[in-house]
Amino acid sequence: MKHTVTIRDVAKKVGVSASTVSRVIANSPLISEETREVVRKAMEEMGYFPNAVARSLANAQTRTIAVVMPSSAELAFQNPFFPEAIRGIGGVTSEQRYDLLLLTPVTAEDEYRETLRVVKERRVDGIIFLYSRSDQKVLAELAEMGFPQVLIGRPLEDLPLTWVDNDNIEASRSVTAELIRLGHRIIGFMSGPPNFVVSQDRLEGYKRALADGGITWDPECVCSADFLEEEGYRAAGKLLDGRPNLTAVVTMDDIMAFGVMRAARERGLDLPRELSLVSFNNSPLAQHMTPPLSSVEIQAHELGATAARLLLSQLELQQATSEHCFVQVSLVRRNSMAPVKFL
Template sequence: MAVTIKDVAKLANVAPSTVSRVIANSPRISQKTKDKVREAMEKLGYHPNFNARSLANKSTNTIGIVMPSSANKAFQNPFFPEVIRGISTKAHQEGYGLYLSTGQTEDEIFQEVVHMVQGGRVDGIILLYSRINDRIMPYLKLHDFPFVLIGRPYGEQEQEITYVNNDNYKAAKTVTEYLILLGHQHIAFIGGELDFVVTIDHKRGYEQALQNANIPLKDEYVVFHQELQEGGQDAIIELMSLMQPPSALVVSDDIMTFGVMRMLNEMGINVPDDISIISFNNVLVSEMSSPPMSTVDINIFGLGFEATNLVIEKIKQPELEPKNVIIPHKLVKRQTCKKVVYLNS
């Protein structure tokens, strides 16, 4: 029913193999034949069958995107659409299609990855997150399958894996130092889920800055919650209930910060007069908080774009050594940070 290479061949009076070569624009075919074949293709409205090509070629020209759980609330974090926007842009430039994971649980997602890899459904994979004790990365390594991680791999394997990341440690250290320079002594850290590597890196940076400034670390100033508004709300309730509530916050994620600020507002605590906040990601809506939040722009689009660049490279040249790319971040100062004034100073 659908028109195939054979139909074209018949009409153009050549062999099917010749049509195939014309499609591939082989230099070994004469211009005259090419013209003739192309005309026939045009006339019949021929379009190559993707599955047949993939089967013969053993390649699909598509990239699999693995999300923590697209059906989960976490997908609502604007980080994901933005990183996909970056991936999409580069993929489209290079003629690659995008296949999306849909699993909800860790196990379902793992099974999907197996399907993608062993079923030959995609040529390469981009992992949109990095968590500790993840089964997927070891699996992909074992099968020598081209993949790129967005984030930092956890553990000793760091050099063996191609990844794109920000210097989250340094970013967290810098913003904490910034708060210290503003005079803050009681700085708390609100992290995302603790099994995300980015959370760990933020925490380390935060702690290092305090240590360097000889500010004692306090366990109760370090809390972890889900990267959602609810998480932020829970976190700030916890912190403001302390005997000595913090005067400044480092928050791992902008959406959490929304939750934090909302709750603070309900409590009648003013930002930045009573408490300073600095956050991470600079998602599109960040500047819409009131007051607009200061946050670290991690160039989410760039993370996706560069990751795609790297998988495609890896797909085309599997022997390539692993590469690590660090996307620069920058502090976007808005209106949630203020110099602290101690009344008794």
């Protein structure tokens, strides 16, 4: 079977990044004329032509944007992050008279198949993904098509696409360092699903804080769970039973943290005197927990709004772009964190 030439093939031949080739195709002023000529010559020699989907964008507008959820709507909407991000997206797109089409694939293969279907059927003008996974192969295919897309989250690969995220490594490092400052030395970490890039980044930040504090990372202090309270409760039970000397836990998400609180109380632990807890997302219920939960405000609404603005900019330019930006975070301190209790 004849190999289909892709942007990556052209980039490899010329010795530049795939994003540079993408910018040449888009006539970006950021690319020098010398590089532009070399890339175009390679494209001609290799028989590469930009996908027709991107070229027909200006003539086939639907005024509809697809928003891809991480799982079924029933599960995703149990976590406040996703409806808040969608609210941010909708607030921007509605002003420009765009409709939203929600895609709720259950598996990675479902995501790949459903996303390409709506693109090839010309049902949407652009796509926003609400999450980044290590097995998200559809991103590369859309990038090769030159189809407008924005990812909320950092892609693992160096792909020519636009994304917006928090600096999750630094945020996790910072909150873990705060626990260390309070005297905690045996600190647990509850990750989200390991194939989510946000899980990998926040675990990396946790490890960096431990290293900075002279604490050896112990894999037995780390567990993972889905972003649901029951999953957090289940994982916390195993973590606390396996390491009863933990004095603090960092969790990936408030909903998971609520499950940690329940598991800790069932084991007779007083929060925060015997177990400090800090989380992410600053959901509305965090301040009403007992004790009120310290949590990192990641600005889910602004992440969604920024993603929408970046995508609309691509649609106005009638070309895909490759850029990224970070939305700032802040720790909202409440009563779930306290100095370590020395016995």
